[in-house]
Amino acid sequence: MDEFGKIEEKLVFTIKELCRVCYTCVRECPAKAIKIANGQAEVIEDRCIACGNCVKVCSQNAKQFRDERADVKEILKREKKVVAIVAPSFPAEFMELEDHRVLVGMVRAFGFYRVCEVGFGADLVAAKYKELYSSDLPMKYISSDCPAIVKYVEMYHPELTDNLAPYVSPIVAMARVVRKHHGDDTKIIFIGPCVAKKNESDEIDAVITFKELRAMLNMQNINPDKVSPSEFDLPRAGRGAIFPITRGLMQTVQIQDDFSDGNLIVAEGRLNFQEALNEFENGLLNDQHLELLCCEGCIMGPGISSGGKRFARRAYVSNYVKKKLSEEEVEIWKQQFEIYSSIDLSRSFKSNDMRSPIPKRDRIDETLKEMGKVEPKDHLNCGACGYYTCEKHAIAIVEGLAEVEMCLPYALEQLHTMVEDLAETNTKLASMKQALKQSEKLAHMGQLSAGIAHELNNPLGVVTMYASILLDETGEDNPVYGDLKLIVEQVDRCRNIVGGLLNFARKNQVQLADCSAVDLVNKSVKSTILPEGIECSIKNDLRDASIRIDEEQMIQALSNILKNGVEAMPDGGKLSVELVEDNEYIIFEISDTGMGIPEDMQSKIFEPFFTTKGIGKGTGLGLATTYGIIKMHKGKIEVYSNTNAEKGSTGTTFTVFLPKTLTS
Secondary structure (H helix, E strand, O other), X not given: OOOOOOOOOOOEEEOOOOOOOOOHHHHHOOOOOEEEEOOEEEEOOOOOOOOOHHHHHOOOOOEEEOOOHHHHHHHHHHOOOEEEEEOOOHHHHOOOOOOHHHHHHHHHOOOOOEEEEHXXXXXXXXXXXXXXXXXXXXXXXXXXXXXXXXXXXXXHOHHHHHHEOOEOOHHHHHHHHHHHHHOOOOEEEEEEOOOHHHHOOOOOOEEEEHHHHHHHHHHOOOOHHHOOOOOOOOOOOOHHHHOOOXXXXXXXXXXXXXXXXXXXXXXXXXXXXXXXXXXXXXXXOOOOEEEEEOOOOHHHOOOOOOOOOHHHHHHHHHHHHHHHOOHHHHHXXXXXXXXXXXXXXXXXXXXXXXXXXXXXXXXXXXXXXXXOOOOHHHOOOOOOXXXXXXHHHHHHHHOXXXXXXXXXXHHHHHHHHHHHHHHHHHHHHHHHHHHHHHHHHHHHHHHHHHHHHHHHHXXXXXXXXXXXXXXXXXXXXXXXXXXXXHHHHHHHHHHHHHHHHHHHHXXXXXXXXXXXXXXXXHHHHHOOOOOOOEEEEEEEXXXXXXXXXXXXXHHHHHHHHHHHHHHXXXXXXXXXXXXXXXXXXXEEEEEEOOOOOOHHHOOOOOOOOOOOOOOOOOOOOHHHHHHHHHHHOOOEEEEEEEOOHHHOOOEEEEEEEEEOOOOO
């Protein structure tokens, strides 16, 4: 494939690698021939009217049309009589050329046998339209010079096919003129602004757009300085040169255009022509013919270079026509018109209904619900998806042309939900990471504790035994009696610490059994010494108190929390236990009204050997053991504490979550 090779056989297609799925092409396609599948915009060839709107609006150049430069090059190489027929909108494209003859010279430089104006074909066709519009026939007609409009009527308003004006377009008319003048063996190349012309008629051998012509000129290094200016070959256009601008047909044949006497309505652009057709079909325009253009005049066609201003282009076309209408030119035109006015310009049309049946109401409603459109107020009809209403979008989804994700409000809502889910997941991951870190600490400390405990047990046993013997043999009046008693007490304390270490190290498995959460709390409270001045209350809000746990270990865990609560209230206070539940957990909320835990210490309270109590008043293993027991039950523990009376009541609440269903 060389630089002029065809990219694809389809007339309009998508380069998927460039498509950013902005839905602009969906919005701009009057035939809704764009399908969104797996996040890609595809052109449905059977539904496409080749208007080229999608090509014009695609900022990423993902929409392209068939390139016929290679065909033109091959025809010029192979054939002797090749005639270029140039659309009358050429002044709007080549505004930099002050003399149209320079452009003609540049086109001839390719080797064309003749270079003619399609504007003369427009003169012939316009005369037929004038006869049609001036007749007293009851039928009203729709102009058929725009191939995109013709296809749209045939495919999406097939009932109006008979209303299409029974005449060929100006380029086909000009092709027939050229072949009458130069013979049937003449090859004809159309150069213009339209993509739909590429598939309009077999009477045209190839079609290139103005953009393609510019590319060919640049490739062949053909520029104004290297060519000799020359005039278009006969027959040349008259007023038909004004055909490509708004109301060009009317101005060509000077048809009346006022509200009182006129019987012709002009509509251009994808929205206006559709509205006009709908009203025409519904009988609202019984007395008017329609002149329709898919673009905003041919001067704004998809084959014209982008960036030009509409009214500036219109002015260039108008100025060119003014220069043509000299007396000499008009006289030549009249002679040529007489010669070719007898050419048959008739044609017929055939309906090709591409409308899809409207889906059932329940399927549309189901799809709307999936998009979050439950009530009428949810139908924002913002058009971001490319469809005018939410219901049309839903219908397209049911038909397989669109996806739910195209709905911007739906996508934003999904995004917000996803962000919230991610935030929640991140919080859970952070909690799990902290729990894993704590579990690793506990595992290491358990191994260390077990080793220390075993090593200390024997010497402590010896010290305890001999210290007790000496104490028994020494009277209370002996001066060393008090010292020996202190030794025995401190050795007992060391043995308690070692016992705690062993208990901490041994919590590596659970023996599950069914029990009552209420009984568990009662036993834990009974095992806790409650000094005078401390009130303890139990509140049960459980529907079902049954739970499967290792009761002995869990009593120890809850007792440790209760004991800490008691010790946090040396001057008395309230200790409360509340039992609640959710779908997954039975929850134990144990609260005290003590002094609270400073905020900077709350993250450390479950670490082994960390204690907020004074020296000699705690081993720092109680809450670490509790944490390990709860984790082995696949539960979790949270703490909230307040030390600042200005913020509210001081105190601490431990919340223990134990799963309702737990297996070994």
